[in-house]
Amino acid sequence: xxxxxxxxxxxxxxxxxxxxxxxxxxxxxxxxxxxxxxxxxxxxxxxxxxxxxxxxxxxxxxxxxxxxxxxxxxxxxxxxxxxxxxxxxxxxxxxxxxxxxxxxxxxxxxxxxxxxxxxxxxxxxxxxxxxxxxxxxxxxxxxxxxxxxxxxxxxxxxxxxxxxxxxxxxxxxxxxxxxxxxxxxxxxxxxxxxxxxxxxxxxxxxxxxxxxxxxxxxxxxxxxxxxxxxxxxxxxxxxxxxxxxxxxxxxxxxxxxxxxxxxxxxxxxxxxxxxxxxxxxxxxxxxxxxxxxxxxxxxxxxxxxxxxxxxxxxxxxxxxxxxxxxxxxxxxxxxxxxxxxxxxxxxxxxxxxxxxxxxxxxxxxxxxxxxxxxxxxxxxxxxxxxxx
Numbered sequence: 595x596x597x598x599x600x601x602x603x604x605x606x607x608x609x610x611x612x613x614x615x616x617x618x619x620x621x622x623x624x625x626x627x628x629x630x631x632x633x634x635x636x637x638x639x640x641x642x643x644x645x646x647x648x649x650x651x652x653x654x655x656x657x658x659x660x661x662x663x664x665x666x667x668x669x670x671x672x673x674x675x676x677x678x679x680x681x682x683x684x685x686x687x688x689x690x691x692x693x694x695x696x697x698x699x700x701x702x703x704x705x706x707x708x709x710x711x712x713x714x715x716x717x718x719x720x721x722x723x724x725x726x727x728x729x730x731x732x733x734x735x736x737x738x739x740x741x742x743x744x745x746x747x748x749x750x751x752x753x754x755x756x757x758x759x760x761x762x763x764x765x766x767x768x769x770x771x772x773x774x775x776x777x778x779x780x781x782x783x784x785x786x787x788x789x790x791x792x793x794x795x796x797x798x799x800x801x802x803x804x805x806x807x808x809x810x811x812x813x814x815x816x817x818x819x820x821x822x823x824x825x826x827x828x829x830x831x832x833x834x835x836x837x838x839x840x841x842x843x844x845x846x847x848x849x850x851x852x853x854x855x856x857x858x859x860x861x862x863x864x865x866x867x868x869x870x871x872x873x874x875x876x877x878x879x880x881x882x883x884x885x886x887x888x889x890x891x892x893x894x895x896x897x898x899x900x901x902x903x904x905x906x907x908x909x910x911x912x913x914x915x916x917x918x919x920x921x922x923x924x925x926x927x928x929x930x931x932x933x934x935x936x937x938x939x940x941x942x943x944x945x946x947x948x949x950x951x952x953x954x955x956x957x958x959x960x961x962x963x964x965x966x967x968x969x970x971x972x973x974x975x976x977x978x979x980x981x982x
Contacts, residue, residue, distance in 0.1 A: 604930065606618050606624075607619045608624075611626070611634075611638025611639055612637075612638055612639055613637040613638060613640075613950070613952070614626050614627075614637060614638075614949060614950050614952075614953055614954075614957050615638070616638060616936075622934060623934065624930075624934045624935065624936055625934065625935045625936070625957060625960055625961065626638070626936045626949065626950070627935055627936055627937050627938075627947050627948070627949045627953075627961055628936035628937055628938045628946075628948055628949075629834075629948045629949055629950055630838065631807075631833070631938065631948065632775065632807045632812060632833050632834060632913070632938075632948040633833045633834060633836075633837070633838055634834070634837060634838060634949075634950045635810055635811065635812070635833075635834030635835075635837050635874055635878070635883075635950060635951050636837050636873075636874055636877040636878065636881075636883065636950060636951065636952060637837075637950040637952050638838075638950075640837065640873070640877060642873055642876065642877055643837055643870065643873040643874065643877065645873075646869045646870065646872060646873035646876075647839070647866060647869050647870055647873070649869070650665070650865055650866055650868075650869035651866060653865075654865050655864070655865055655866050656861070656864045656865060656866065657864075657865070658860065659858075659859065659860075659862070659863060663863060663864070663865060663868065665863075665865055665868035665869060665872065666684070666686060666863045666868055668868070668872055669684070669686075669863075669868045669871050669872050669875075670684040672872055672875045672876070672879075673845070673871075673875060675879075676816060676875050676878060676879050677816040677817065677845070678816065678820075679825075679829070679845055681847075681848050682829075682845040682846055682847055682848065683845065683846045683847075683848065683850075683852065684843055684844075684845050684846075685843060685844050685845075685846065685852075685857055685862075686841065686842070686843045686859070686862040686863030686867070686868075687841075687842045687843060687844075687859050687862035687863075688840050688841065688842055688859065688861050688862050688867075689719070689832050689840060689842045690718075690719055690806030690807070690830065690831075690832035690833060690842055691718070691719025691720050691721040691724045691725075691842075692719075692721065692832075692842050692859070692862070693719075693806060693830035693831060693832055693842040693843060693844050694718040694719050694721075694723075694724040694727070694769065694802070694804055694806065694830050695719065695721045695722070695723050695724045696844055696857050697767075697769070697802045697804075697828045697830050697844050698710050698723050698724070698727065698766070698767060698769060698802065699723065699857070700800070700828065700844070700846065700850065700856070700857065701766045701767030701799070701800035701802060701827075701828065702766045702767070703856060704766075704800060704850050704851075705765075705766045705767070705798060705799065705800060706766075707763075707764055707765060707766035707799075708742045708764070708766060709742055709743075709744055709761065709764045709765045709766055710723075710727060710742060710743050710744070710765075710766055710767050710768070710769060711744050711745075711746055711754070711757065711765060711767070711768040711769070712727040712728075712729070712743055712744070712745055712746075712768075712769050712770075713729070713745065713746055713747065713748040713770060714729055714745055714746070714747050714748050715729055715748050715774050715777030715778070715780055716728055716729045716745075716748070716769070716770075716771065716774065716777065716804075717729070717730065717771075717774070717775065717776035717777060718769060718771075718804055718806075719806075720733060722737075722738050723740075723743075725738050726738050726739065726740050726742075726743045727743050727769055729745060729777070730776075744757070744761075748774065748777075748780065748782070748786075749780075749782065749783050749786045750786075751785060751786055751789045754786075754789055754790070754793065755789065755793065758793045758796075758797055762793070762796070762797035762799070763797065765797060765799040766799060766800060767794070767799050767800035767801070767802050767827075767828075768790050768793075768794055768799060768800075768801055768802065769802040769804055770782060770787070770790060770801075770802070770803065770804060770819075771804045771805075771806075771807070771808055772787070772803060772804075772805060772808045772809070772813065772817065772818030772819040772821070773807075773808040773813060773818050773909065773910060773913050775807040775808065775913070775940075775946070775948075776940060777940065778915055778940040778941075778944045778946075779908055779909045779913060779914060779915025779940065779944065779946055780908075781818075781908060781909065781910060782818075782819070782822075784821060784822040784823075787819055787821075787822035787824055788822050788823075788824050790824075791822070791824035791825070791826070792824075794827065800827045800828060800850070801824075801826040801827045801828070802826065802827065802828045802829075802830065803817060803819040803826035803828070803829045803830070804830050805817045805818065805819065805829050805830055805831055806830055806831060806832045806833055806842070807833055807913070807948075808910075808913055809829065809830075809831055809833075809834070810831060810833070810834035810835055810874075810878075811834070811878055811883055811884040811887055811911075811951055812834060812887060812911055812912055812913045812948070812951065813887070813888075813891075813910040813911040813912075813913055814884055814885075814887045814888030814891055814910060814911035814912075815884065815888075815910075815911075816884065817829055818910060818911075818913075821910070825847070826847075827846070827847045827849075827850060828844050828845070828846050828847070828850070829844065829845045830842070830843075830844050831843050831844070831845070834874070834951075835871050835874065836867060836870040836871050836874065837870060837873070837874050838870075839866065839867055839870035839871075840861075840867065841862075841863075841867040841868075841870060841871050842862070843862075843863075877952075878951070881952060883951040883952055884951070886951060886952060886953075887911040887912045887951045888911050890911075890912060890953050890954075890955070890958060891909065891910060891911035891912050891913075891914060893955070893958060894912075894914055894947065894958055894961075894962070895907055895908075895909065895914060897958075897962050898914070898916055898962070898965075901962075901965060901966060901969065903919065903922060903969050903973075904916045904917070904918070904965075905917040905918075905919060909947075912947065912948065912949055912950075912951055912953065913946075913947075913948060914946070914947040915940065915944050915945065915946050915947070916944070916945055917943055917944055918943045918944070918945055919943075920943075921972070921976060922969060922972055923943065924972065925945065925965070925968055925969070925972070926939055926945050928968050928971075928972075929961075929964055929965070929968060932968065933964035933967075933968065935960070935961055935964055937961075947961075
């Protein structure tokens, strides 16, 4: 049987990881500034994380949500403590797409309305409603298309206010990333997030803070939306939540009431997933990784801005992007193949940096030196070609 060929693959087989490094089957070491797409939050095979999962696996790995799973409450308590949202309610699932799907569904249940506002450049997942709210028509199948999703321009308060003035009583919720990831590391402005909060309160809609990629400390705040000082009604989570173990979730403000059968999942909140997520929160808190993400993010941005060939360096914490001019379009590929450094991308010309939150100055300097060396090499090659 063949694999269904939907991923363009690098010809690399990773067999081991430790901290911010991974190794392939030939023994080559790579520095990981991609984190498996912002998933690796506390480093590969962190000892405390491995211990937590192994210990849980030795007891029980899975049973369904038809019984009490104490690890779920332990996770909820720790999440409330670390995030500062202790009065919220936790529902667990398996992925970011599921988290966003459930959040929008819950907004509709709560309000009795159908319309969801999303924004240009948004990516919210690939399940039915999540992909309909994603601004990429090429991945929206005909069966996913719905008139219930309305796209408005990102960071545009005036257009948002106008839409609410005309249709506010139809809006179930607004879903917004605090920092757009797939959209190219575009930071939501504070005034924009405050406007969303104000308009949702005024019209009885639900403010959904998509924190799947930009949450869990990556921005230097637990939720990147916190920068605006406005509390969302629902926060969605996944990626860094389990450091590679599949888990997702939503936390729900206390005024939104649950009822039996409203949401459900087979695997969500299983014993192993909760053990992984508890370990992540313990390491985030004990090692002060939010502070490290903020400090290392500032350092990286400051140094990247000194590299004049790079354009529009932006982001928060360890969610950083920059534009690569046309003459250096091979930069990301060469960082991987020549310098053995993984980075992310966003079309058409953005390099994304999404390392573990415990990245060190030494590892940051390794990346920075590789970028400088590669740009110098490319400029020299271009000069030779011009002279010839």
